[in-house]
Amino acid sequence: MKKSKSRILTVNGGSSSIKFALFEGGSLKRILEGEIARIGLSGTTLKVKGVDSFTRSVKAPDHKEAVDLLMDWIEKHCGPDGLTAVGHRVVHGGPKYWKPQKITPKMIKDLQGFKSFDPEHMPEEILLIQAFCRRFPKLLQLACFDTAFHHDLPQVAKMLPIPRRYEAQGVRRYGFHGISYEFLMNELTRLAGSKSNRGRVILAHLGNGASLAAVKDGKSIDTSMSFTPAAGVPMSTRSGDIDPGLVLYLARTEGLDAKKINEMVNFKSGLRGISETSSDMHDLLMKEKNDVRAAEAIALFCYQIKKWIGAYAAALGGLDILVFAGGIGENAPEVRARICEGLGFLGIEIEKKRNKANKEVISNGRVTVRVIHTDEEWMIAKTVSSILGEV
Numbered sequence: 001m002k003k004s005k006s007r008i009l010t011v012n013g014g015s016s017s018i019k020f021a022l023f024e025g026g027s028l029k030r031i032l033e034g035e036i037a038r039i040g041l042s043g044t045t046l047k048v049k050g051v052d053s054f055t056r057s058v059k060a061p062d063h064k065e066a067v068d069l070l071m072d073w074i075e076k077h078c079g080p081d082g083l084t085a086v087g088h089r090v091v092h093g094g095p096k097y098w099k100p101q102k103i104t105p106k107m108i109k110d111l112q113g114f115k116s117f118d119p120e121h122m123p124e125e126i127l128l129i130q131a132f133c134r135r136f137p138k139l140l141q142l143a144c145f146d147t148a149f150h151h152d153l154p155q156v157a158k159m160l161p162i163p164r165r166y167e168a169q170g171v172r173r174y175g176f177h178g179i180s181y182e183f184l185m186n187e188l189t190r191l192a193g194s195k196s197n198r199g200r201v202i203l204a205h206l207g208n209g210a211s212l213a214a215v216k217d218g219k220s221i222d223t224s225m226s227f228t229p230a231a232g233v234p235m236s237t238r239s240g241d242i243d244p245g246l247v248l249y250l251a252r253t254e255g256l257d258a259k260k261i262n263e264m265v266n267f268k269s270g271l272r273g274i275s276e277t278s279s280d281m282h283d284l285l286m287k288e289k290n291d292v293r294a295a296e297a298i299a300l301f302c303y304q305i306k307k308w309i310g311a312y313a314a315a316l317g318g319l320d321i322l323v324f325a326g327g328i329g330e331n332a333p334e335v336r337a338r339i340c341e342g343l344g345f346l347g348i349e350i351e352k353k354r355n356k357a358n359k360e361v362i363s364n365g366r367v368t369v370r371v372i373h374t375d376e377e378w379m380i381a382k383t384v385s386s387i388l389g390e391v
Contacts, residue, residue, distance in 0.1 A: 085139065201216075208235065299338075309339070
């Protein structure tokens with residue numbers, strides 16, 4: 001009897017959305033993909049692309065209702081026995097979890113204890129895992145941790161310059177966007193050959209969340225996000241690195257407590273905070289000629305990323321390849337050009353026509369500059385399929 005093909009569901013829960021995709025095991029053919037967007041906001045939608053594509057308005061005032069809605073849709077369209085496994089993107093596994101592995105009651109309990117590491121993502125991700133446990137108790141669930149790619153950072157990059165006793169509590173640089181970075185390195189090998197894996201590479205994942213990673217001989221040696229995803233470069237609504245003395249200043253002058261400062265740093269800063277109008281790079285590019293705040297938000301974003309590229313070129317001892325990925329990195333040639341402007345001394349020279357056309361290679365200098373579409377869902381599916389012994 002011919003063995004039926006496995007079906008792998010990937011789930012990626014964010015602070016205001018849940019993305020999901022269905023793959024055929026082994027071949028990793030994408031059957032469909034979807035998203036519940038704008039959870040807790042007006043205009044919440046459920047969008048599915050693939051078989052019977054549609055977009056419809058839904059009510060999801062919080063993540064609990066959004067998760068219930070997703071469970072109902074999966075049960076109706078996949079059935080209780082229509083899935084082989086589900087792979088979850090889990091942002092943080094603390095100091096204990098990083099390798100992709102089966103989710104167990106013990107892991108869920110441990111992850112509950114790590115909520116304080118990332119209170120913006122962990123509660124929603126645990127909610128999703130528990131919902132699958134209730135609705136599909138026999139379904140194999142696997143966790144793919146976003147910190148895995150950076151787990152073996154050199155000690156000098158991993159340590160934080162605070163009293164050493166906190167290291168024993170798991171306080172260190174973890175780094176994130178690891179699933180994306182793993183995909184980008186696999187794709188880079190496919191496009192440029194295995195030699196690229198032995199080179200000096202900077203990966204720039206620039207989207208709503210933004211980070212960079214310095215990769216040498218295929219291994220991450222440094223990354224801009226740190227103990228939490230709020231560190232590093234400015235993002236859509238996150239501040240990136242700020243003076244820690246600012247926390248005391250705001251507590252003293254504005255009466256802000258830890259909760260309010262966390263809300264400011266994660267949801268009211270970055271592009272939104274500087275522009276005072278939008279967290280969306282496309283919106284800001286449309287406004288910048290007539291709005292100095294939009295222009296300054298873009299300028300700050302590009303300037304800070306330029307600085308990190310320079311710093312990582314120094315850490316790598318030179319640079320061979322620069323990769324842009326993520327919503328901004330893949331679709332905003334103006335931003336890529338401004339980031340790379342003035343980096344000719346590193347060997348980075350952008351070819352204007354190729355950059356404007358979003359070609360795979362957009363450079364004509366010594367350093368190869370590439371634009372690669374990242375695919376976290378595919379990477380999760382590949383990881384799950386590997387654990388199932390299919391690839």
